[in-house]
Amino acid sequence: MPMQPASTEITSRTTAIIQELKGLEGPLLPILHGIQEEFGHVPQDALPVIAEALNISRAEVHGVVTFYHDYRRHPAGRHVLKLCQAESCQSMGSDAIAAKLKQLLGIGFHETTRDGSVTLEPVYCLGLCACSPAAMLDGEVIGRLDDEKLDEIVAEVRS
Amino acid sequence: MIPRIYIPADSGALALGAEKVAKAIASELAERGIEAKIVRNGSRGAYFLEPMVEVATANGRVAYGPVKPSDVKSLFESGFLTGGHHKRWLGAPDKIPFLAKQTRLTFARCGVIDPLSLESYKKHGGLNGLTNALGLTPAAIVAQVTESGLRGRGGAGFPTGIKWKTVLDTAGDRKYIVCNADEGDSGTFADRMIMEGDPFVLIEGMTIAGIATGATKGFVYVRSEYPHAVAMMNKAVEVARKAGVLGASVLGSPYAFDMEIRVGAGAYVCGEETALLDSLEGKRGMVRAKPPLPAHKGLFGKPTVINNVISLASVPIIMDKGAAFYKDFGMGRSRGTIPIQIAGNIRYGGLFEAAFGMTLGEIVDDIGGGTATGRPVKAVQVGGPLGAYFPRALFDTPFDYEAFAAKDGLIGHAGIVVFDDTADMLKQARFAMEFCAIESCGKCTPCRIGSTRGVETIDKLAAGIEPEKNLALVADLCNTMKFGSLCALGGFTPYPVMSSITHFPDDFKPAPVRVAAE
Numbered sequence: 223m224p225m226q227p228a229s230t231e232i233t234s235r236t237t238a239i240i241q242e243l244k245g246l247e248g249p250l251l252p253i254l255h256g257i258q259e260e261f262g263h264v265p266q267d268a269l270p271v272i273a274e275a276l277n278i279s280r281a282e283v284h285g286v287v288t289f290y291h292d293y294r295r296h297p298a299g300r301h302v303l304k305l306c307q308a309e310s311c312q313s314m315g316s317d318a319i320a321a322k323l324k325q326l327l328g329i330g331f332h333e334t335t336r337d338g339s340v341t342l343e344p345v346y347c348l349g350l351c352a353c354s355p356a357a358m359l360d361g362e363v364i365g366r367l368d369d370e371k372l373d374e375i376v377a378e379v380r381s
Numbered sequence: 382m383i384p385r386i387y388i389p390a391d392s393g394a395l396a397l398g399a400e401k402v403a404k405a406i407a408s409e410l411a412e413r414g415i416e417a418k419i420v421r422n423g424s425r426g427a428y429f430l431e432p433m434v435e436v437a438t439a440n441g442r443v444a445y446g447p448v449k450p451s452d453v454k455s456l457f458e459s460g461f462l463t464g465g466h467h468k469r470w471l472g473a474p475d476k477i478p479f480l481a482k483q484t485r486l487t488f489a490r491c492g493v494i495d496p497l498s499l500e501s502y503k504k505h506g507g508l509n510g511l512t513n514a515l516g517l518t519p520a521a522i523v524a525q526v527t528e529s530g531l532r533g534r535g536g537a538g539f540p541t542g543i544k545w546k547t548v549l550d551t552a553g554d555r556k557y558i559v560c561n562a563d564e565g566d567s568g569t570f571a572d573r574m575i576m577e578g579d580p581f582v583l584i585e586g587m588t589i590a591g592i593a594t595g596a597t598k599g600f601v602y603v604r605s606e607y608p609h610a611v612a613m614m615n616k617a618v619e620v621a622r623k624a625g626v627l628g629a630s631v632l633g634s635p636y637a638f639d640m641e642i643r644v645g646a647g648a649y650v651c652g653e654e655t656a657l658l659d660s661l662e663g664k665r666g667m668v669r670a671k672p673p674l675p676a677h678k679g680l681f682g683k684p685t686v687i688n689n690v691i692s693l694a695s696v697p698i699i700m701d702k703g704a705a706f707y708k709d710f711g712m713g714r715s716r717g718t719i720p721i722q723i724a725g726n727i728r729y730g731g732l733f734e735a736a737f738g739m740t741l742g743e744i745v746d747d748i749g750g751g752t753a754t755g756r757p758v759k760a761v762q763v764g765g766p767l768g769a770y771f772p773r774a775l776f777d778t779p780f781d782y783e784a785f786a787a788k789d790g791l792i793g794h795a796g797i798v799v800f801d802d803t804a805d806m807l808k809q810a811r812f813a814m815e816f817c818a819i820e821s822c823g824k825c826t827p828c829r830i831g832s833t834r835g836v837e838t839i840d841k842l843a844a845g846i847e848p849e850k851n852l853a854l855v856a857d858l859c860n861t862m863k864f865g866s867l868c869a870l871g872g873f874t875p876y877p878v879m880s881s882i883t884h885f886p887d888d889f890k891p892a893p894v895r896v897a898a899e
Binding site: 291 | 393397429644649663666722724730762765799809
């Protein structure tokens with residue numbers, strides 16, 4: 223398991239991010255993005271710090287964090303693989319691709335491999351619909367997925 | 382003259398290996414000691430030819446594609462820097478049939494220029510629209526946009542000029558321009574292409590909107606699935622600020638306008654305008670009841686113009702060439718051009734900007750060349766996950782807001798997803814309900830509960846449990862969702878479901894019958 227930073231450290235790093243972004247109009251989403259970038263997820267201990275700084279309730283912060291698919295409550299694997307499951311990719315066999323990947327990695331969607339190497343997630347459209355089926359590995363886009371590219375991806379995340 | 386090589390950095394081209402091609406070309410240049418300038422342009426949208434590399438020669442640009450890293454050595458050996466012949470040679474990009482047949486107004490510069498060169502932007506007609514707008518009164522700008530017939534390209538098709546007029550006429554100490562770049566519909570990528578390939582046209586369009594309505598601040602809300610577009614927009618805003626296009630005095634005028642790029646967090650419903658506003662304010666992306674209209678009480682309760690990327694990016698050409706020029710294209714009440722995104726199981730996929738009025742059949746068969754798998758086309762979903770599935774029998778439908786509505790469909794953001802005859806329409810109908818259930822904001826019952834009940838009922842259909850009764854139940858449920866939902870997510874999910882049932886009834890027959898029929 224990845225090391226979880228101690229809560230005092232979370233507080234100080236969260237406070238620094240808040241200070242930087244607090245002046246924006248509607249700062250909550252940018253702050254949460256900043257925290258996720260800093261920690262790889264949004265730690266529970268960061269929520270009261272945000273609530274206090276923005277003068278909103280903890281419930282409101284919790285509501286926002288849990289509403290959006292992007293915010294993680296727990297750390298992800300070292301790699302994050304997002305596989306498009308929307309209609310355009312469906313028309314090019316994304317169901318079969320997903321089944322094969324799940325088998326190769328031994329995990330389902332929203333799961334992380336036991337060795338912590340990769341988290342697999344579905345995504346609904348990457349805007350690469352003229353080169354379906356598509357995926358995104360750690361922010362890098364991949365189009366026209368086929369068996370060969372799947373093997374390359376699996377080799378890369380396992381290395 | 383130092384040779385110029387254009388290698389797209391558009392996400393679609395990158396997904397097909399443009400980065401590796403760029404690296405191979407750079408290292409080959411270094412190895413051969415050739416001095417050349419590599420420009421990372423956007424894509425022209427012919428994705429079946431990406432990565433498409435272009436070189437500027439004495440006789441104009443010459444294109445090569447699709448280029449693989451392994452082609453690079455032989456390209457140099459064939460003298461591609463001067464347009465030499467090679468198996469990947471495509472000739473002048475403007476003459477490639479897929480591109481030559483288009484009417485490029487909004488996308489005129491996309492894939493042609495260096496996206497971050499304001500100089501190049503100006504050389505290709507950029508900032509003419511803004512300059513003209515600065516010589517007009519706000520009311521005259523709004524009148525020109527209204528006269529052009531431009532309608533919201535996000536999908537709703539509401540007249541842009543009317544929206545702007547409402548904001549202009551509403552008093553407010555502060556007004557906003559919000560650009561909806563939460564392009565979540567599967568089969569669409571026009572917004573992404575503009576942001577990555579010609580970001581200044583969006584900045585120019587938003588600035589004109591600001592001057593026309595009295596807004597001084599703009600936000601672009603880009604979905605997080607588009608990291609390259611976010612990075613490009615941020616860089617472009619920085620360049621525009623330094624050049625005085627944005628700031629306290631827009632191009633030296635008394636008008637102030639500045640903007641910020643904001644990133645979404647993976648919620649499809651935030652593409653709905655009022656949910657987007659809540660999200661920008663830092664809340665859960667919940668749909669608001671209308672009225673009040675965002676034009677009266679929008680972002681932070683202030684009068685707000687909220688337009689799609691393509692609507693705003695189409696404004697500069699209207700202000701440059703005039704309302705009559707733009708209005709001259711199109712049919713009926715659908716004026717101007719529309720960037721049609723041809724996607725899914727398609728041979729020649731990509732972005733095709735054309736005047737309204739082409740038939741669906743022309744787009745799928747003539748332009749798109751049929752399916753990639755070579756099998757017959759079974760269904761075409763037009764307008765994203767909330768759009769109807771069209772069978773071949775409706776291929777004579779012209780691309781026009783009203784014509785599609787008359788066939789119980791919508792053109793939406795103009796994405797077209799093609800399916801071959803292996804598609805199971807019951808599965809597609811189920812997915813539409815499932816997607817609605819995943820993405821519902823939860824505010825209204827028909828959408829929140831209806832979508833889940835829809836999945837369950839379609840599952841019963843698939844299992845052959847009381848098929849007639851359950852089919853009637855799905856139709857009744859769709860009726861409730863269509864008329865009882867607060868926004869288009871719950872309200873339009875019935876389109877893909879009901880069109881599947883209506884046009885492909887065989888796929889909904891009980892399992893034993895379906896097996897027997899095959």
